[in-house]
Amino acid sequence: MSTEIIDQLIAGSLPDPDGNGTLRVATRSVVIARSLQANAAEVVAPLQLGRHFAVVSDSTTHEILGARVERALASLGRVTGIVLPGRPHADGDNVERIRTESATADALVAVGSGTINDLCKYASARDGKPYVVFATAPSMNGYTSLNAAITVNGHKKSLAAQAPVGVFLDLTILAAAPPRMIRSGLGDSLCRPTAQADWLLAHLLLDRPYRTMPFVLLGADEAELFAQATALMARDIAAMTCLVRTLLLSGFGTAICGSSQPASQGEHLISHYTDMFGDHAWPEAFHGEQIGVTTLTMARLQERLLDGPPPVLHPADEDEAAFVARYGPELGRSCWAEFAQKRLDAERARTINARLAESWDRIRAAISRVTHSAAFLADVLRRGGAPTTPEELGWPRPFYHRAVRHARDIRNRYTFLDLAVDGRRLEPVDPLA
Numbered sequence: 465m466s467t468e469i470i471d472q473l474i475a476g477s478l479p480d481p482d483g484n485g486t487l488r489v490a491t492r493s494v495v496i497a498r499s500l501q502a503n504a505a506e507v508v509a510p511l512q513l514g515r516h517f518a519v520v521s522d523s524t525t526h527e528i529l530g531a532r533v534e535r536a537l538a539s540l541g542r543v544t545g546i547v548l549p550g551r552p553h554a555d556g557d558n559v560e561r562i563r564t565e566s567a568t569a570d571a572l573v574a575v576g577s578g579t580i581n582d583l584c585k586y587a588s589a590r591d592g593k594p595y596v597v598f599a600t601a602p603s604m605n606g607y608t609s610l611n612a613a614i615t616v617n618g619h620k621k622s623l624a625a626q627a628p629v630g631v632f633l634d635l636t637i638l639a640a641a642p643p644r645m646i647r648s649g650l651g652d653s654l655c656r657p658t659a660q661a662d663w664l665l666a667h668l669l670l671d672r673p674y675r676t677m678p679f680v681l682l683g684a685d686e687a688e689l690f691a692q693a694t695a696l697m698a699r700d701i702a703a704m705t706c707l708v709r710t711l712l713l714s715g716f717g718t719a720i721c722g723s724s725q726p727a728s729q730g731e732h733l734i735s736h737y738t739d740m741f742g743d744h745a746w747p748e749a750f751h752g753e754q755i756g757v758t759t760l761t762m763a764r765l766q767e768r769l770l771d772g773p774p775p776v777l778h779p780a781d782e783d784e785a786a787f788v789a790r791y792g793p794e795l796g797r798s799c800w801a802e803f804a805q806k807r808l809d810a811e812r813a814r815t816i817n818a819r820l821a822e823s824w825d826r827i828r829a830a831i832s833r834v835t836h837s838a839a840f841l842a843d844v845l846r847r848g849g850a851p852t853t854p855e856e857l858g859w860p861r862p863f864y865h866r867a868v869r870h871a872r873d874i875r876n877r878y879t880f881l882d883l884a885v886d887g888r889r890l891e892p893v894d895p896l897a
Contacts, residue, residue: 467709469681470494473716481680489716490627491608493596496708498701500634504536504598507632513594514570515541520562520584521575522548525600529637530575533598537573544569551748554582555615562587569593574628577601577645578613578751582625586612589626596630601641602649602707604751607631608715611724613736619798619874620736622724633708639699646696646707647850648752653689653710654844655731655755656682657835658762662729662879664834668827669816670878678717678726679834685710693848730765730879733871734758738859740874741867747858749851756845757854761868763838766880768889770832774824775887777817780807787873805876808886 472478476488495507508517517537521530526547534543546565552558562583566572572595574584581597585606588595597607606613612625638646660679667674689696689706696703717726724732735754769775787803788796808816820827845852854864869890872881884890 467496469684470709470712470716480677482675482677487677487720489608489719490610491629491631491716491719493630494608494633494712495631496633496705497635499636500598500632502536504533504632505539507630508537508573508596509540511594511596511629513596513629516544516569517541517571517573518544518546518562518566518569519573519575520546520548520566520580522552522580523550525576525580528600529598529634533573533575548580548583552579552583553615554579554613556617558583559587559590559614563591566591566593571595571629573598575600578604578606581607581628582612582614585625585628586614586623589624594629595626596632597628599631599633600637601645602638602704602711603641603645604649604652605711605714605727608712609718609724609727610722611718615739617798618740618795620740622728627719631712635701635704635708638708639701639704643697643849644750644753646699646704647756647848648750649707649711650689650693650696650848651750651752651754651756651759651845651850653686653707653714653752654841655727655729655759655762656686656714657841658731658759658766659725659727659729660834661766661831662762662877663725664831665827665880665883666878668823668830669819669883672878675721675726678714678721681713681717682710685713690844693844697848725877729762729877730871730881731755731758731762733875733877733879733881734761734867737867737871737874738864742859742863749857753851754857756850757852757857760838760842760845760852762880763835763841765868765884765890766831766835767838769880769883769887770828772889774820775883775889777808777813777820777883777886778888779810779813780886790870790873799873802876803873806878806882813886 473489478487480487519534534545537543572584572588574580574597584595610627611622614623666672685706689710692703714727718724735758784800787800842852851857
C-alpha cells in the first residue's frame with residue numbers, strides 16, 4: 465500500500481486528504497530494491513542529469529557504496545569523486561567545499577545518509593543543480609524533504625534546499641548498517657505523535673496553518689513499524705522495508721507542506737540545542753538516537769499538561785539583551801530574531817489565556833486523539849535496544865534540564881515547551897519523571 469502511495473505521489477495522482485486536489489512531489493524516481501548491486505547507472509540514466517556527475521561521500525560511505533557508484537556512473541559520463549574525511553559535519557564550510565569541487569558538474573550524487581544528504585541537498589540548491597541520493601543507512605527521514613539541517617556560525621538551522629530528483633535504496637546495504645544507525649531511523653520515526661501534537665497546539669491556540677496530510681501518508685506503516693521494532697533490529701528485510709517507507713513518506717509530507725513542521729517540533733528543538741551547546745567531549749550520538757530520547761521528554765510533558773487545568777500564560781520577561789548575555793552577540797541576536805516572533809507580550813498573553821479558558825477541553829481532546837503515551841513510545845525504543853534517557857547518550861541531567869528549559873529559544877515554533885514555560889509549568893518539575 466505504501467509503495468503504491470509513493471508511486472502516486474511521484475505521478476501526481478494521490479488525492480489530498482485535506483481536499484486540495486491531488487498531491488505531487490518534485491522527486492521523479494524512488495527505487496526500493498533488495499539489491500542495487502549492478503543497477504546504479506541503470507536507475508540514474510533515465511533521469512537525464514547530464515554528462516558530469518560529482519559523487520559525494522565520506523570515508524565510510526565511499527567504501528560501502530560510493531566507489532561502486534563512481535565506477536557505475538563512469539559509463540554515463542565524467543565522474544568527479546568528492547570524499548569528505550572522517551565523520552563530516554553538515555556546516556557551511558563543507559557546503560562550500562562541495563560547491564567548489566563540483567563547480568563544473570551537471571549534477572550531484574550523494575552517497576550516504578543524514579549529513580551527506582543535507583550537504584548535497586543544500587549545495588545543489590545553492591548552485592541550481594539537480595541531485596540524487598544513494599542511501600547507506602535508514603537513519604533519518606530527511607532523504608525526501610526540502611529542508612537541510614545546516615549549522616551556520618554555531619546556530620543549527622533548518623534551511624530551504626531542494627528535493628532529490630531520485631532516491632535509491634538498497635535494502636541489503638541498509639539492513640547491514642550499524643545497529644545504532646537503524647535505531648536512529650526508528651527514533652526519528654518515533655516523534656510523529658509529539659510533533660503532530662505540538663503543531664496541532666499551535667494551530668488550535670494561535671491559528672497557525674496545519675494539515676492532516678503528512679500524517680495520513682504515514683498511517684499504513686507507522687503501527688506496523690512500531691510493532692516490528694525487535695524484528696527490525698534482527699535485520700528483517702520486511703521490517704526494514706517498513707522503516708524505509710516510513711522515512712520516505714515522512715520526508716514527502718514535509719516537502720508537500722513546504723516546511724519541516726510535521727516532523728520537527730519540540731523534540732527536535734531539544735536535540736538541536738544539545739548539538740549547539742553540548743560538550744564536544746561527550747560521546748557522539750546519532751540524530752535519531754537523540755530524537756528518541758527527546759521525544760519521550762516531550763510525550764511526558766504533553767501528557768502532564770493535557771491532564772491538568774488550562775495553563776495561565778505570562779508575558780515573557782526576557783529581551784534581546786538577555787539573549788545576547790546568554791548566547792553571545794552573534795548567536796544571541798540570531799536566536800532572538802527567531803524567538804521574538806512568538807514572544808508573548810501582555811496583550812497576546814491575555815488573548816491566548818481567554819482561548820485556553822474557553823476551549824481547553826476541546827483542545828486537549830483533539831490533541832490526545834493524535835498522540836501515543838510516553839510509556840508506549842518508551843516500549844518501542846526498548847524493544848529496539850535504543851537509548852531512552854539522556855544519560856545513555858552521555859548527557860548530564862543538569863545540562864539536559866537546561867536544554868529542555870531553553871530549547872524554545874532557538875526557533876520560531878510554538879510548542880508544548882513554550883506552553884510549559886509561559887505557563888510556569890516546567891520547573892521545578894523534572895521533565896524526565
